Amino acid sequence: xxxxxxxxxxxxxxxxxxxxxxxxxxxxxxxxxxxxxxxxxxxxxxxxxxxxxxxxxxxxxxxxxxxxxxxxxxxxxxxxxxxxxxxxxxxx
Amino acid sequence: xxxxxxxxxxxxxxxxxxxxxxxxxxxxxxxxxxxxxxxxxxxxxxxxxxxxxxxxxxxxxxxxxxxxxxxxxxxxxxxxxxxxxxxxxxxxxxxxxxxxxxxxxxxxxxxxxxxxxxxxxxxxxxxxxxxxxxxxxxxxxxxxxxxxxxxxxxxxxxxxx
Numbered sequence: 323x324x325x326x327x328x329x330x331x332x333x334x335x336x337x338x339x340x341x342x343x344x345x346x347x348x349x350x351x352x353x354x355x356x357x358x359x360x361x362x363x364x365x366x367x368x369x370x371x372x373x374x375x376x377x378x379x380x381x382x383x384x385x386x387x388x389x390x391x392x393x394x395x396x397x398x399x400x401x402x403x404x405x406x407x408x409x410x411x412x413x414x
Numbered sequence: 415x416x417x418x419x420x421x422x423x424x425x426x427x428x429x430x431x432x433x434x435x436x437x438x439x440x441x442x443x444x445x446x447x448x449x450x451x452x453x454x455x456x457x458x459x460x461x462x463x464x465x466x467x468x469x470x471x472x473x474x475x476x477x478x479x480x481x482x483x484x485x486x487x488x489x490x491x492x493x494x495x496x497x498x499x500x501x502x503x504x505x506x507x508x509x510x511x512x513x514x515x516x517x518x519x520x521x522x523x524x525x526x527x528x529x530x531x532x533x534x535x536x537x538x539x540x541x542x543x544x545x546x547x548x549x550x551x552x553x554x555x556x557x558x559x560x561x562x563x564x565x566x567x568x569x570x571x572x573x574x575x
Contacts, residue, residue, distance in 0.1 A: 323521035325480070326510040332528040340528060341480075341508050347527035347549070348479050351520055354553060358477035358515075366434065366468035371460045373432045378475045385432070386470040387419040396470045397420035402435065406426065406458065414460035 352380040359383055369414040416465050424458065434469065436461050480508035481515045519559065523552035 325341060334340045351357060362376045366387070375382075386396035416422075426433040435458040481502040489500040505512040514521055530545035 323486075323514055323516075323518065323524075324510065325508060325512050325514065328514065328521065328525050328528060329510070331525045332532060334528060334532055337510055343528045343531045344514060344524050345479060346531070347524040348476065348514075348516070350527065350549075351516070351523065351553065352474040352476065355520075355557060356474060357520070358475060359472055360475045360477060362471050362473075363467040364469050364471075366461050366463070366465040368462060368464050369460050371433050371435065372428075373434055373469060375430060375432050376471065376473065376475070379471075380474045380476070382427075383472040383474060385425045386472070387423045387434075388416060388465050388468040388470070389419040390415050390465065391417040399420055399423040399425055402424045402426040402458075406433075406435070408458075411460055 349380060356383060371411070371414070416463065416468065423461075432469075432471070434461055435459065438462070478502055478504040478515050480505040480512040482512065484513050485515050486518055517556070519552055519556040523549050523556070526552060 325337065325344065328344060329335070329337065329340045332340070334343075360376070360378070364373060366373075384398050385401070386398050389395050389397050422437045424435045424437065426435070438457050438459045439455060482505050483500045483502060485500065485502055487500065488497050490496065490498045502515065514524060516524065526545045526549040530542045530549060533539075533541035533545060
């Protein structure tokens with residue numbers, strides 16, 4: 323469906339405003355549905371806890387870590403819930 | 415060498431950062447340097463090894479939100495086995511002729527969302543809520559379109575056959 327068709331159906335005349343709202347709608351859709359998935363990989367560094375997330379991330383689908391002893395398979399890891407006892411380790 | 419990573423690694427979100435922890439298992443009844451014995455034999459530590467490209471993040475993102483060709487029609491459709499999807503080029507500066515890179519149902523949901531925002535702009539909150547309900551209904555319809563569920567009901571013995 324073109325932007326023009328959406329504008330005509332919704333009765334909007336302002337193109338820029340319509341495009342902004344369509345972008346918002348896509349953001350809502352990506353937040354709740356799995357329409358467009360992307361994958362990014364980065365290295366794990368010994369003693370480093372904090373890792374950057376991709377800037378274009380809307381919602382996380384899964385986090386995996388490479389298992390080098392099982393034929394290099396990426397295996398999904400679990401999310402921790404609740405607070406961690408150690409807030410920072412200065413000598414990891 | 416990482417092993418059994420699905421059991422030994424955990425993640426947690428902290429603001430815009432991903433925190434990665436590794437589960438370290440210690441031998442029970444082995445005293446530390448002070449002679450203390452811990453009753454719990456596991457602890458969470460920072461990753462204890464380098465793994466090249468070891469972290470994989472799968473996530474939802476904007477992927478070509480506006481494209482130049484219709485994403486809902488096949489590029490070639492000769493017969494059952496000869497067909498191909500259109501190659502989509504992103505419209506970096508979307509305009510009225512650009513296509514929204516969504517299927518038909520989600521495009522209709524977009525229409526409802528735009529109507530809702532327009533109603534809010536005009537101060538009609540009740541109408542906005544109505545269109546937002548329609549928006550979410552279409553999202554739900556889109557999800558159910560991906561599933562096929564068959565439900566069988568046993569007919570009672572006394573029913574007319």
